[in-house]
Every structure is written in C-alpha cells, then in structure tokens.
Amino acid sequence: MRFQNEGTAMMSARNREEDRWIRCFHIRQESDVRLFCFPHAGGSASYYFPYSKELAPGVELSAVQYPGRQDRRLEPLVDDIAELADRVHEALRGTLADGDGRPFAFLGHSMGAVVAFEVAQRLKQRDGTVPAHLFASGRRAPSRRRDLADAVHKRDDAGVVRELRTVGATDPRFLGDPELLAAILPVTRNDYRAIETYAWTAGPALDCPITALVGDRDPQTTTDEASAWAEHTTGEFDLRVFPGGHFFLDAHRAEVAELISGALTGEPRTSSLKGSAA
Template identity: 55%
Template sequence: MESFSQLTENLVSSRWIRRYHPSEGGRVRLVCLPHAGGSASFYFPMSQALAPASDVLSVQYPGRQDRRDEPGITDMATYADALTRELLPWIDRPLAFFGHSMGAVLAFEVTRRLEREHGVTPLRIFASGRRAPSSHRHETVHLRDDDGVVAEMRELSGTDSRILGDEEILRMVLPAIRSDYTAIENYRATPGDRVSTPITVLTGDADPRTTREEAEAWAQHTTGEFEIHCFAGGHFFLANHQEAIMKLVSEGLTSDARTH
C-alpha cells in the first residue's frame, strides 16, 4: 500500500491540482479556486508570492487548458463533490481557501462537505468577487449564444484580450465557460447553509455583479469570524490590488496558523 507521502507526491500532477511552487515546509495549504471559465494559472502570481510560507494548490477545472478534452461540469454540487474527493489526500496540513467569483461559492460548498462529512474545519475562506451564496439573482448568461457569452466576458474584463480576439482559442474555451455559467447560475443556497469556518470577503466597489449589501450577506453563512474588505474596481479588482491582497492573505494565513 502506498504511504501517505507517496500518494500526495503522485497527486502533484493530478488532473485537478497544480502546485506551481511546492512548499514542503508550508504550515498551511491554500486552495485557490478560479472564476467561471478560469484556469489554475490565474493563481500563479499568488502561488509565487505566498511560497514557501504556504503550499498553494491551484485548482484546474475540467474543460480547459490541459483538460480541454474533458466535458465541463454543469452543476455546483457535482463540482463540490468531485473537488472534495480530490482534496482529501491533502488534509495532512491545515487548509484554507481563496476563491474568486464562482470559485468563492465552490470554496464554500467544499468547506461544507469537509466539515459535515469529514470532520475537517478549514482555517478560513477568502471569498472574492462574489455575492453571498443565498443572494440570488436571475441570470441567464449560459443560455445566450456564443456572442452573448463573449459580451459578458468583455463586460467583466476578466479574460485576456488576446483570447477574446483569437477566434480559434475562443471557440476552444467557450464550452468550458458555458458549463461554468450553467453551474453557477443554477446554484441555490439558503441563509441557513452555514459553515463554522471564518470567512473573509473581498469585494470591488464597482462590481456590477455584487453590491456591498450582497457581499456583507456572507456573514449569514458562518458561525465563525467574519470580515469584509472593499477595494476600488469592478469584478476583477484583484488585478489592480495584487500587492495589498497578497499581504492581506499572507497575514491572515500566518495569524490563523499561529492560533491553530
């Protein structure tokens, strides 16, 4: 039978997990979850900035980059169940989550499963660029034609302009984007869906998809500590505040690890 360390080593290049800067001495494993249509490489700068103090696991969803031949997932419960299974070999160290947009909801749902089914309470969820799980809006981007989906991507300014201008690449990524939008737009939660894990919310003051009130509603979803940080900018405010956000995350993880 494989030892735990051998199993972990084998998963370094698993379909779901990317470790751009492996840290065997990091006290915390930070699991980073991309936005709808996003890929693991979105978090390469965060992995670089937080290593070696933290071991950053960047999640690669199916249907994109080296997983582009796999069908996308169109249901958040299926997403959360699959990712929870993938993360179980990594719980030898304390876990924390950083999720942007759809990734924030996925972080919440995986945390619910870890707490409820496996007795694991992560140190913290950093929920970025997303309204609270129970703050529902009727959205139908996933039902638009390809041009309509591209228009949404342009409005949120979260996709590399080179991709939006390259017809061949765009056609390759659109199925994954549509699958993700199907999953997140059909997702439903209630204020009663809670975790005990502390939640730190990061939000943009001009995000067209999340109001301040919707961001603050994350407080209803934890029985632990809650805090919110507002940054200037829209849905992808992270791009203009990388240094401040890296500092916030780094200091938060250090403090959480110290008290764990």
C-alpha cells in the same frame, strides 16, 4: 505481500486522481499553512500562479484544476456546482489525508467562491474538518440570489463575449481570435450554466472565519451582497472593499496577498519567489 501490493496500487491510483485536480506551483514544505484556490467561471488553475509567488513564505498555494481546460481539456466539463464540489471534495480529502497535518485555507473568486464554500461544507459534514479561513472574492453570498432573466449561459456567442468584455475576464486579443474564442466559449458557457443554476440549500453555517473581498464597481456583486457572507459562518467575518471591478484581484495583487498572508500567518508577504520565473 498481496495485500501490501493492493494497498500500494490503491494509493498510487488515488494520488493520480488527486494530481489531476490539484496544482502546486511552488512547493514550500516548511510552510505553516496550505491555501487551496478555486478559479472563476471559465478560469483555470494557472490564474493563481502570480499569487503563488506573492504570498508570504509561510503559505503554500495550490490551485484546483477543473475538468475541460488546459491539461484537462479533453475531459468532460461539469455544469453542476454540487457535482463539481463533490468531485473536488473527494480529491482534496485524499490530499489532506496524505498531508503532514498543516492547517489549510480556501480562496475562491467568483464561481470559485461558491465552489470553495460547498467543498468546505462537505468537509465539515462528512469529515468533521473545516478550513482555517475562507476567502470569498467577487461573489455574493450563497444565500443571495438575483433575477437571471438574462442568464449568460442562454445567450448566443456574441452575448457571452459581451459578458467577458464587461467583467474583464479574458484578454481582449483572445476574444478577437476565432480559434482561441472557439476554445474559450464552451468552457465559459458551461461554467456560467453551473453558477447561474446553483441554488443554495440552507444548512448549518461554517465555523471558520470568512473574509469577503469585493470590488467597489463589480457588476456581479454589491458590497451588501458580499456582506451577507457573514450569515454563513459562526466565526469571525470581515469585509474588504477594493477599488475596481470584478477582477480587482489583478490590479490589487500585492494588497490581497498581504491581507491573506497576514490573516493566515501574521507574516509579511515578502517572498523569495517574488519575481521568479514560471
């Protein structure tokens, strides 16, 4: 009995840790595949709530909640991509181990695309499994670097605000509210530090399909830089270019949901949850 109780306690502790990291907005136990989504710099799990409603019924969406935001706002921020990927990997491997055998896929936008890639690498190298598909949105391939002489995380507050206005990541009304801005800036600066100091370490490519998505006017990612994701898999590669800037995902939600749903299940994206209340 003692060992049974210890096992139950360990399982409960593990579940609590996973619950801190993973948010499932609409449970679809009959779905064919689970899609884990990784937020952009300064972003949170709730960014993907609209996509949870848009995807085909055969896809169950869960989003990763990084420390230091929303319900985790009192936890220390993580300003290193490798450490963040390690911690997400630990949470996800428990979730996948306790799952029902459904395949899983990753979607990451901007910084989230790199975190998703690094977590996929850890799953492959340490657990012998890979996502069924990786969707890398709004981010140049890990092997492509830029001169960051004007790194955002080193700018003053006004400089960080300019960046947020440029990429359209934040409601402009928030940027004009001193109290809200005081909450936004530390998280944003932290995440920019993480992604701007990230250095890809060459290693074996993934073997899952990768689809790169990019806006044709994205100041952070050119189509050539997005095309270089092909170098990071031995599987199939596809590049999809959308009209718009860095956050083309907002303006083209229906099209992106259709693309993801089709790639993962072949189903139309029409969902009984579309338009439902939060």
